[in-house]
Structures are given as C-alpha cells and as structure tokens.
Amino acid sequence: MEQNIDDGSDVSSPAGVDLASAEAWDDVECRPSSGSGTLARVGRVMLLVGSSDPAAVAPLLGQAELVAANGGQGRQLARGYALLLGTTTVDTPDFVALAPHDTGLALIVQGDATVTVNGTEYSGRESLAWVEKLVPWPITSLEAKVDGAAVPSAHLRLGAGVIAAGGFTLGVRAPSEEGLEVPRALEVPAPVAPADPAPAPAPEPAPAPVLAKAVAEPAPAPVAPAPPAAAPVAEPAPAAAAPVLAKPAVDRPAPAPLEDHIGGFDSVLLRDLEDEAPTPLPIIGDERDVAPSEEHGEHPEHVRGVYCKNRHFNDPRQLFCGICGINMVQQTPVLVDGVRPPLGVIVLDDGAVFQLDSDYLLGRDPGSDERVRSGEVRGVPIQDTSNQISRVHARLELRGWDVVLIDNASTNGTYLNLPQSPGWQRMQSGGSHVLVQGTRVRIGHRTLAYNSHAGQ
Incomplete structure (x- = not known):
C-alpha cells in the first residue's frame, strides 16, 4: 500500500483517470475507502468483496489469483467467476471483479455491489443472476462500492495485496509522489548472515609513554600512572574480533535445490524411416460389439x-x-x-508420467493409506535416498477444473516453484495450492512438474 500524506481531507467524487488501453491499467492508482468489506489487488485483477469472513472471501480471492497467474485476461475473469457462481452451493457475498482486455475493461458484479464507470452504474441488485460487461476504452472515471457508507480517502494507495475496505476509486499515479508501496509479489526472504560487529575504537597512539617520561620529573605523582593505561596497545585488535567473525551464520534447514537434467533430443527425417504398412483397424458391424470405454473410470x-x-x-x-x-x-x-x-499430467524427474484423471497420494509408501487400498485414490510411490519423504507426503485433488496440491503435514515440507519465479517457496504445513501450467513441485530431493492441456 502506498500512503501519501496530503491535506488529510476526503473526496466524495470518483478520481479522474485516462485509460486508453490495457497497457495503461498496470500504472493505474487504486484508492481504497474505509468500510467492512475486503479489497484485493492481485496482478492485473481488482476484487472488492462485501464481507470480511475469510471462509466467504477465500473462493473469490482464489479465483482472482488463478486469473492473475494466467495473465489477468478480462474474458477469462468473467468466465471464471461465472463458472464459480454457477456451480457453488453456498451463498456468495456481494462482489465486484475487474480486469483489462484488449478492447475494454471487463467487469462482473454480484448482488448489491455497484461499480460506476464513465458515469454509468452497474449493479446486480436488479438482476436474477449477475452482471457481466465489457466497457470499451477509454475509461475516464471508476468507483466501486460494497458498503454504502464508504468514502474514498485522499491519501491512501493500494499497490498490491489484501486489505479491509468498503470501496475504491481509480486515479492517475503522480510520478513525484513518495510513499511506501507493498511489493507485487510476496516471497520468502533468504536467510541473511549477521552483520560484522563494529570494530572497537583504537586506543591512543604510542606517544603517550614519551610524554609521561618527560613530565615525570617536574610533575606530581598522580601523572605517572598514565603509561599503564596505554599498555593494551601492544595487543592487536583483530585478535579479539576473530571469534565473532568466525561464527557461522545460522540458516534454516531446507534441502538444496537440484538442477534440472534435460535429456537430449534427436531429430530424424520421416523419409529415413522404414516404410511399414499399418495394420488396418477392425470394422465394427454392430455397436454391441464395442466394449465400454474406461477412459473416465467407473464413476466419471x-x-x-x-x-x-x-x-x-x-x-x-x-x-x-x-x-x-x-x-x-x-x-x-x-x-x-x-x-x-483428464486435467493434464504430472511428470516426475525420472520420466514417469501420470495422467490426472483421478486423485493421487504422493509419498514413500502411499499404499499404507486406507484410501489407496480401497481404490478411492491412486498412490504414486516416490523413493529418495535422502530419507526426507514421508510415507504419505502430499496429495493431488481434482476440484472441478482445478488441480490442487495439498501438503499432508509432512515432516520436511513440500516446496513450489511457480512459473517465472526465481526460487522455491515452502508450502504451509497442511496448506493447499492451485497448480497452474508449468508449476514444479519438490518433495525431498525429487521434483515433478505439472503440465495442463491449457499449456499445449
């Protein structure tokens, strides 16, 4: 959040903007209003929810994160939230979601929430379902509310993150403004070694004994003890600081990341292959002769x-x-x-491929779980000589159209490497994460990658 101290006054009208294209959306300024709702800015997606209950906000925020991870496309935003609203069995709080598109700004409004764009108000209070709209560029003013008493503030800015708010307006970011901005990506900081202690001040130089010797004859007795005070000059200062510098830095225990080993690819010309006539497929004379397909399992x-x-x-x-x-x-x-x-495949570092048409349990001995023995889920044994993989380390669940990775409270943790992310992030014990195309997962010293049909 950027916070700039102006005159402290509030404004009651929407801030003016001049958005002529989707590229200008990234530089727009979000000015939150006080209220009882929740405001999130995730990548190119802005989400305002009329609730502060984490259980009610989590599905809507998860959808915003998914759209943002795929580039924050406006049409995908409308389709994703429409699917969420059409399949959920619980009451969804009022909300407004926005994302840019090539030809305009895509928005979806649910319930009593309102969004006013270029002077035109959109709300779901008079709709049987929800309201979807693609407002063409340019956008000159925008104000969203889920709390009727929300008043935009003149000195608050939201760069990225989730805060409590009842509405927001859009404005133009002034280049000369100074403030504190929340980073767009929250990453686990790397451990930092303790700083070297400041060197002790050097004592007075050696001329002190010479002066003491010259003053010893006419001066009174109290002046004579001065030379013993300068005696520590003979001890070198670095010797005392050496134990502190030699102390090793404390680091968190985490397995070292392994380098990816990609095998070579050999190309051949089709004309160099031997011509072999393929075996013709059998002709089916009666549909009753066709065996039922097991592609989607017994209970699709x-x-x-x-x-x-x-x-x-x-x-x-x-x-x-x-x-x-x-x-x-x-x-x-x-x-x-x-x-x-099937929602894609999981590829292990040894080349093994598993099709995601059911739930999986990953670990050193997933067969010990009753769900695997009963056939409810499938087990993927993963062996590692480092002994850092639990018996049932993690699981993959298919929820609607999403593949969700869940850490099974493992001892040594489950790590994620998201697309275009430089490092690994440790999942919370027992936490879950929706996988996107290209996500890599590390369990012990073994890695696996998720490839979806959307990435082909």
Missing part, C-alpha cells in the same frame, strides 16, 4: 463446462480448446454438464 465426475465448435468439452475459463486448439473467445459460452476429461 460431471462438471459444468463449455463445448468448442468441434464438440470438445472444455474448462469455460480457457480461451482455446485443449483438444483441437480452436479459439473460443468469440464463441458465446453456454455452460452444460459433461464428463470431466
């Missing part, structure tokens, strides 16, 4: 999704079909029930 899970023009079932938040790659942006999404396809 039905989810809400959309079909592309080629009739492939997809996550409604995706802009391109995960099967044929056709663009679905211009297609009007129609949510229907369907069998959920």
Whole structure:
C-alpha cells in the first residue's frame, strides 16, 4: 500500500483517470475507502468483496489469483467467476471483479455491489443472476462500492495485496509522489548472515609513554600512572574480533535445490524411416460389439463446462480448446454438464508420467493409506535416498477444473516453484495450492512438474 500524506481531507467524487488501453491499467492508482468489506489487488485483477469472513472471501480471492497467474485476461475473469457462481452451493457475498482486455475493461458484479464507470452504474441488485460487461476504452472515471457508507480517502494507495475496505476509486499515479508501496509479489526472504560487529575504537597512539617520561620529573605523582593505561596497545585488535567473525551464520534447514537434467533430443527425417504398412483397424458391424470405454473410470465426475465448435468439452475459463486448439473467445459460452476429461499430467524427474484423471497420494509408501487400498485414490510411490519423504507426503485433488496440491503435514515440507519465479517457496504445513501450467513441485530431493492441456 502506498500512503501519501496530503491535506488529510476526503473526496466524495470518483478520481479522474485516462485509460486508453490495457497497457495503461498496470500504472493505474487504486484508492481504497474505509468500510467492512475486503479489497484485493492481485496482478492485473481488482476484487472488492462485501464481507470480511475469510471462509466467504477465500473462493473469490482464489479465483482472482488463478486469473492473475494466467495473465489477468478480462474474458477469462468473467468466465471464471461465472463458472464459480454457477456451480457453488453456498451463498456468495456481494462482489465486484475487474480486469483489462484488449478492447475494454471487463467487469462482473454480484448482488448489491455497484461499480460506476464513465458515469454509468452497474449493479446486480436488479438482476436474477449477475452482471457481466465489457466497457470499451477509454475509461475516464471508476468507483466501486460494497458498503454504502464508504468514502474514498485522499491519501491512501493500494499497490498490491489484501486489505479491509468498503470501496475504491481509480486515479492517475503522480510520478513525484513518495510513499511506501507493498511489493507485487510476496516471497520468502533468504536467510541473511549477521552483520560484522563494529570494530572497537583504537586506543591512543604510542606517544603517550614519551610524554609521561618527560613530565615525570617536574610533575606530581598522580601523572605517572598514565603509561599503564596505554599498555593494551601492544595487543592487536583483530585478535579479539576473530571469534565473532568466525561464527557461522545460522540458516534454516531446507534441502538444496537440484538442477534440472534435460535429456537430449534427436531429430530424424520421416523419409529415413522404414516404410511399414499399418495394420488396418477392425470394422465394427454392430455397436454391441464395442466394449465400454474406461477412459473416465467407473464413476466419471460431471462438471459444468463449455463445448468448442468441434464438440470438445472444455474448462469455460480457457480461451482455446485443449483438444483441437480452436479459439473460443468469440464463441458465446453456454455452460452444460459433461464428463470431466483428464486435467493434464504430472511428470516426475525420472520420466514417469501420470495422467490426472483421478486423485493421487504422493509419498514413500502411499499404499499404507486406507484410501489407496480401497481404490478411492491412486498412490504414486516416490523413493529418495535422502530419507526426507514421508510415507504419505502430499496429495493431488481434482476440484472441478482445478488441480490442487495439498501438503499432508509432512515432516520436511513440500516446496513450489511457480512459473517465472526465481526460487522455491515452502508450502504451509497442511496448506493447499492451485497448480497452474508449468508449476514444479519438490518433495525431498525429487521434483515433478505439472503440465495442463491449457499449456499445449
């Protein structure tokens, strides 16, 4: 949060902006208002929720983080929240969500929340469901509220993060303003070695004994003890500081990251391959001769999704079909029930590949868990000579269209390396994280990567 001290007065009208394109959205200034709601700025997504209950805010904030991780596209924002509202079984608090698009600003409003853009108010209070809108550029004014008593403040700024607020307005960031800004990405700080202690002040130089000798004859007796005070000059100062400098820095116990080993790739020309006539497929004369498919298991899970023009079932938040790659942006999404396809694969560092069509337990001995023995979930044994992997270390759960990694309160922890992130982050014990395309996971000294159909 940036906080600039102006005259301390409040303003009652929306701040003026001049947003002519999606690129200008990143430099816009968010000015929060006091209130009983929750305001979040995650990447290119702004979310205002009319509740401060963590259980009610968490699903909406998780959706904002997912959209921000995929680039913060406006159309994906509307589709993601529409899917969340269409599939949830609990009451969702009033909220406003915003994200830029190439042709305008995408917004979705639920309940009594209001957002006023360029003088036009949008609200879900008179709608049977929710309101979606793509307001074309330019944007000259914007104000959002979930608390009728919210009044924008003249000296508060939100750069990134989550705070308590009842509304917000947009303004232009002044280059000359000085303030404290919350970093856009919160990362675990690396351990820092203690600073070297300041060297002790050197005692008076050696001329003191010479002066004492010259003054010894005419001066009174009290002056004579001065030379013993300068005697410590003979001891070198670095000797006393050496034990402090030699003390090793204390660091948190964490397994050292392993370098990725990528095997070579050999290319060949198709004409160099031996021509072998493929075996023709058998002709089916009766549909009763076709065995039932086990692609989706005995009990396939039905989810809400959309079909592309080629009739492939997809996550409604995706802009391109995960099967044929056709663009679905211009297609009007129609949510229907369907069998959920596999959500991608998990690739271990030894080349083993596991298709994500069911839940998995990862660990040294996942077969010891009753859920694996009963067939409820599948087990993936992961061996490591470092003995840092628990018997049931972590699990992968399929929730709707998301793949969620959950740490099973492991002893040595589960680490994540997010796309475009320079380092590893340790998950909270028992915590969960929605995986995105390209996320890497470290368990002990073993790593695995998540690849989704959306990244193909």
